[in-house]
Amino acid sequence: MEIGDKVKFTGCSKEQQKWGNNTDPTDKLVVGSEYTISDIEIHSWHTKITLEGIDGRFNSVCFNVV
DSSP states (O other), X not given: OOTTOEEEEOOOOHHHHHGGGOOSOGGXXXXXXXXXXXEEEEOXXXXXXXXXXXXXXXXXXXXXXX
């Protein structure tokens, strides 16, 4: 994943959502919809992504690059 990539939201379990203190609710997102990555924050055990036009940071495992 890189800034500018299009990703598709695949859904997220509560555990995936909370991993790495990602507390932003995924109810802002629609399963199957595509979003554009505007920022990436890489940590040793997880990666958080920010999406254009959406407030918050989300666990990258909840997305597939399209």
